[in-house]
Amino acid sequence: MQAFIGIDVSKATLDLALYLGDEYKASFRIDYSIKEIEKVISDFIEISGENDFIFGCEATGVYHLRLVNYLFGLGYKIKILNPRISYFYHCAENITSSTDKVSAKVIARQLINDKGPFWEPEEDEIKRMRGLLLRRNQILAAISREKCRLDRFQDDFYPRESIIKHLEYLKKDKEKVEKELRKIIQKNHKLKKNIELLTSIDCVGFLTASVFLAKIGDVNRFSNANKVVKFLGLCPENKHSGTSVNSSRLSKKGDKLYRKILYCAMVSGIHKDNFLGKYYAKLYAKGKSHKTCITALMKKVTRVMYAVVRDQRAFSKTVYGNSNIA
16 A cells, blocks of 8 residues: 655755555654654654555655755655645645644645656756856846935935945856856757757747756657647736636746746847748737737747747748647
8 A cells, every 4th residue: 555755845844744555644843854754754664564564745845855865765656745735735635734844734634636647856057057147137127226225325425335345246246146157058069969959949048048048958858839838928818707707817837937038038039031020010010919929939838849849840931930839
């Protein structure tokens, strides 16, 4: 019988719940240490008589990463669950309590019914790219805040001088981050080739291509372009109930940074004489709003980017320009 272990992860402690099939067996709270994890696994083996465990935990920023890497190294199967989905599962179970012990039980029960893929570690280069892109976005936000503060101090010499110096530092730091990003890509033949393939697409620059690869990782994880579009939060979320008015919007359940950078790329490219500009004009002529047209372009380009990397083939209008990529 399959054994499931749900883990609620915090900075200093772990709460674990064991289910054998759909039957609850035991719960433990331990310190977040390798020694304690080894001991509790031994206890679970003794209780259940099984050692073929499926572990599961929620994505918790960085706290869960050390745990899942260690468990993967031991050869166990692991699933990282979306906290938002876990929350709704908690509500669907009609559970009124919300403690770490209860959360571990809910995660274990969710594992029993979960059909998603098991977690596998990413390439170090992809993780480093994601970290650099996140840091670049943080620096841009800091630059924007400092520029707003600069307008406030029109006559005060020292505050203005301090802000200007800080802006210069931030701009240099952004250049360093971008330089490090390019260095990682240049050293990795696969990443370098994929960047070249992606930038062959109209309106896709180095930054857009880098964010796409950092967020997607291995494109072979996705069986078709629709799953990539959904993963990045570009699929529609439709609402219809009885006689109520239909509403539709982007799900936005994917990565915000990717959508932000891709949106800017599409806005800058709609007036160019290429397949994207023509596609935008065609949609706009049909009465679609500017925002709807841009969203359609974002979806189309994402599908093309997936296909180009999957096929390892540079962009061609005849191949990818008008096709509905599967």
